[in-house]
Amino acid sequence: MSPSALVLLGALSACTGSESAPEGAAAPIESSWMADLVAAPASFAERVGGAREGWIALHRNDWRAAAAAGGDPEARSAREFAKFYAVLAAMDAEVWSRMGRAWSARGTLPPASLLPWLIGAALADAGRDEEAAAWPAGEAAVPSVAERKRLHDRVRAGAADLGSLEATQADALLVEPVEGGARELADPWVLRTHARVSRQRADAHAAVDQALFSSDLGAPLHLPAAPTDPGADADACRGTVRELDASLDAWRTSASANASPEGRQLLDDLRLVEGARARALVELAVTALESDRPTCALALSHLAIDHESPRAIGPVNSPTLFAALASAELRVGHTREALDAIEVLVAPWPETRGLDETLSTLVVLEGLDRRGDSRE
Amino acid sequence: MARFAAIGWALAGRTLTSILSVLVAGTLIVGLFARAPGDAIDTLENGDSVRATLESEWGLGGSFLARVGTGMARLSTGDFGESLTYKPGVPVLDLVRTGVVTSAQLLLPATLLGLVLAFGAAALAGGAGGSALARIMRLLSGISALPLVLGALAAVNGVNAATWALLERGLIDRPSWFALPEEPGLVRTGLAIALLGFGSARFAQLTRRARSMLAVLDSAPFVAAERARGGPLVPLYARHLLVPTLRLAADTLPALFAGLIVVERAFHLPGAGTSFWESCAHRDWPLAAGLALAFAAGVVGLRLLSEAVAVVVDPREREALA
Amino acid sequence: MHRLLLPALLLLPLIAEAGNLRFAEDQAPALVNPIYGSTMAEARVNELVFEGLYTDDTELATTPALAESSRIADDKLSMEVTLRSDVAWHDGQPLTADDVVFTIKAMQDRATASTESGRVAWIADAVALDARTVKLTFVRMEARPEDKLFFKILPKHAFNGLPVRRSDTFRTKPVGTGPWRLALFNEDNSITFKKHDGWRDAVGIDEVTLREVADKNYQAKLVLYESLEALVRVLPRDLAMLQNNRKVELYPYQTNSWWYLGYNLNRPLTANASVRRGLSELVDVDALLAPVGTGARISGPFVPSSPYYNHDVEPTVADADEAATQLTAGGLVQDGDTWKKDGRAITLTAVAPTSLESVQEVAINLQSQLQSAGIKLDVQFLDDATWKQRVWRDHDYDLLLGQWTFDRNEDIREQFHSLGTRNFVGYKNPAVDALLDKARDATDPYVRKATLREAHKLIAADQPMLFLWTLDSYAAMSVRVKNVLIHPFYFFTFAPKWTMK
DSSP, X not given: OOHXXXXXXXXXXXXXXXXXXXXXOSOOGGGSHHHHHHHOTTHHHHHHGGGXXXXXXXXXTOHHHHHHHOHHHHHHHHHHHHHHHHHHHHXXXXXXXXXXXXXXXXXXXXXXXXXXXXXXXXXXXXXXXXXXXXXXOSSOSXXXXXXXXXXXXXXXXXXXXXXXXXXXXXXXXXXXXXXXXXXXXXXXXXXXXXXXXXXXXXXXXXXXXXXXXXXOOSSOOOOOOOOSSGGGHHHHHXXXXXXXXXXXXXXXXXXXXXXOHHXXXXXXXXXHHHHHHHHHHHHHHHHHHHTTXXXXXXXXXXXXXXXXXXXXXXXXXXXXXXXXXXXHHHHTTOHHHHHHHHHHHHTTOGGGHHHHHHHHHHHHHHXXXXXXXXXX | OHHHHHHHHHHXXXXXXXXXXXXXXXXXXXXXXHHSSSOGGGGSTTGGGGHHXXXXXXXXXXXXXXXXXXXXXXXXXXXXOBOSSSSTTSBHHHHHHHHHHHHHHHHHHHHHHHHHHHHHHHHHHTSOTTOHHHHHHHHHTTOOHHHHXXXXXXXXXXXXXXXXXXXXXXXXXXOTTSSSOSSOOHHHXXXXXXXXXXXXXXXXXXXXXXXXXXXXXXXXXXXXXHHHHTOOSHHHHHHHHHHHHHHHHHHHHHHHHHHHHHHHHHTTOOXXXXXXXXXXXXXXXXHHHHHHHHHHHHHHHHHHHHHHHHHHHOHHHHHXXX | OHHHHHHHXXXXXHHHTOOEEEEEESSOOXXXXXXXXXXXXXXXXXXXHOOBSEEEOTTSOEEESSEEEEEEOTXXXXXXXXXXXXXBOTTSOBOOHHHHHHHXXXXXXXGXXXXXXXXXXXXXXEEEEEXXXXXXXXXXXXXXXXXXXXXXXXXXXXXXXXXXXXXXXXXXXXXXOSSXXXXXXXXXXXXXXXXXXXXXXXXXXXXXXXXXXXXXXXXXXXXXXXXXXXXXXXXXXXXHHHHTOTTXXXXXXXXXXXXXXXXXXXXXXXXXXXXXXXXXXXXXXXXXXXXXXXXXXXXXXXXXXXXXXXXXXXXXXXXXXXXXXHHHHTTOEEETTEEEETTEEOEEEEEEETTSTTHHXXXXXXXXXXXXXXXXXXXXXEOHHHHIIIIIISOOOSEEXXXXXXXXXXXXXXXXXXXXXXXXXXXXXXXXXXXXXXXXXXXXXXXXXXXXXXXXXXXHHHOSEEEOEEEOEEEEEETTEESOOOBTTTBOTTGGGOEEO
């Protein structure tokens, strides 16, 4: 083969890099729990048994109600909690890190404040030791803060119940009076405590029925190979979703045509396809975050959202979706958009209030010197 | 000779009156803009930050009378200036010229269509009362513009939706006129002409006047005589309908101009109508005044033409004028 | 011939991806000149054609664009900016420091009447030190002047000196340094932009076309019909239709905008706080929002996700009994089904801008609600110029329906400070003034946050406006457009990286 032909072949294959077929495309949906349910809708009652209310709660992503119902719904919801808090805990550390860096760069970190210590504490707690080393360490200078840290340690060790945190987890950890106002500093440990406890609970439970209302679409869905140009990652992941959607659309059309009226009703009323799709994309988004592919995670999260009710938690929009979305927005530098996503979680999940406040401080910090404009 | 002089003076008088009425139209527009809430500067984002500079430059300062006076003084010397906000910097005369030429492509066919349909409907409606066609024409002559506008818009949307359905199924190739074509196409233009001619020309009134004109002719002794002789009636009708038809067209023109604005906007066609609408929305008074003067000149021009033709072909008109 | 084959084949994927991106605007810009353009349509077009010294990077942090580097003086009263050496204007001329100086002077020249002059009011002087270096001297100390150097630069050689005029031929034949140049300004108000081959980075899309589509309802259909590739803003009612279409993707973005029902505090009736509260409690805001689209209720002058939003303040809830109590306290009397003042039935005039999408629905529903509660409401829809006259200057209304959009910094001072230039409802509260002044000067983000949250609380209590909602904003893009990243304010900032099949 001539040198020029080799160059041509190499160039052509390189040119197709961002358009390469994603791995693990379109699952064989016919073998999924969805297909089973639609084909035999009468099996639903048998499947849910006495925990029907719990399963329905799980379906609409109301994990607390699912947990209260016990049995498999409780076990499944424990897993959901664990995933959810893991994403939030990682995000929380990132917010503290960014705030520390941004404020240091300005050179105006408040001198007589516990804030630098809290930044270090958050980073150390998240295992980001190299970063933490740049911040003050040791016991907290303020007794109430030190006491709170000890409470977290006890809860994590199982020596105290998570409920002992609940009364104060939405409040500021410390309020520092400053000239012109007050500085309300958030608790840097709360989400990691929740993450650890929920992980322990998830490991302690093993649900029998892992499939019903899961992200399982018959075969695992994988992230596409990361393209050489990171800027093309979002498009590669969108390509995966398009292939998935094509398969789902085709399956839904044939399932609807062949199903009994009860099967069709299950499919439509419970929005089985939309829910399963969203769960699959959220899992993939979380994987993308863990693989340091935030633009991919962002694209997947945006594509998972039910835009007809984009601020509501429901059968399609899970709390983990908003957590993943917020985390992805933060990681691509869109702090204001990350606040948008976190906002949905604050009311139902008061333990996220601290993260929300720290993130909002970061947003204000980033825009302190910018001119504001408005128009009608 | 004296008669010719008298006719000449009479026509000159009519011409002067026409010029004055055009100027009155211009004054009206300038006055309306001076009185209207908001001005051109208000259509600029942050316009108030530059009001002091632009008010004097754009002739927007001073009292109502001062603004009208300044505006008319400029217009009557032929200084139409430039568009302020709609097409900043473009000479108004250029915009008027372009707009009129573009819109003439709708107006002329629409006028002809309206007249032809009106006379056709009048002729058929006046025919054997029981015929289905006559009943349809009587019905059509009663239709007003509004259902036509709505119907036309629905037709455009319906055609687009149907075409898209066929495209999706791969049954047809994408037509050049489909959904937001690059150029105004025959379909859109044809629909606009039909709407303008049929709706804006106030079809019902046109038909009634056409029927009345035909009825007068039908009962004229010279027509009866020609009919009795077995001679050709069409040239006779044509000769006697020429002047009334010109007058009818002149009377219809104002409604057509109004319809032009609506139709050009609805079908997103460029032209004088769109420009006039936009000049009002943008408070661009020089452009609005220029277009208004052009419209007024069109109406009075057609009237003058009809009178001139009447004087030439009809001795009774010459006598009346003299 | 065979020598051309290899390069041609290598270029094939690029050619295949070149494309023409067509997008819609409600109204095409009247001119293309960034020192005059300030509508959002004009801002988007300017983003295609022009560049500033600095811009946003993909993380929305300030990054150099035409500037290569800068150095701020120790006293923070001046800076030197060095320009890139690899920038050419669309006509081939090189970018120089004189262009920067010219732009600043043009914007500051009163005779130019630039509507964007506020963007350079902080610059006392600009001098070209050499062909590539500009020295800017500030009016006062500036901590981060780069954040204010986003305004677009004009070519000095394309003008006949100062002042610049709106009517200069530049307006339809602009010369910029941006990734696209304006190729054609068409009669039907469409504008064609072609890729600037001399741009320093690759530009993924050959041609961009702006189409004027005045009917917002039709814009979404055109995207579905593949007659457009991009829609800057999707109407809430079209979201479901577009979401279910596999050829279109939705991109949410943050606009920081909210709707309100403003009260004219210059009128005796609505100057009364009890009357305002009573009127607010007559309105079922959720019912007004439902037909408009998805969004979130608000209780104050920020969107709920704003760092300044005070979540302890609840949005107003319709409560007929409480409304009656408030209206009575305000001196109104209920006579049967009608509320009266001094023996006369209350008739209020509400104005709304025609340019605000869905406002007619909201206004009619509002009218119906108040009518049922015994208060007659006359609604008038005003065009932009009439709105400016009646609302901004004459204050000739009782109520007004409107929307404010803020950039990321959400500075509400102009709307709610007693000296604010956009405070046309006539709101005055010295305590709020003090808070807004303090927030503006705060250097601690915690303090700014707390201060503005307190301002939210006070403003909500005073009710100069019934704060209604914020709507979700989406752009829609054809799936043929790849590598899409949308700037939340300017839309096209990252468009050079987009590609198309």
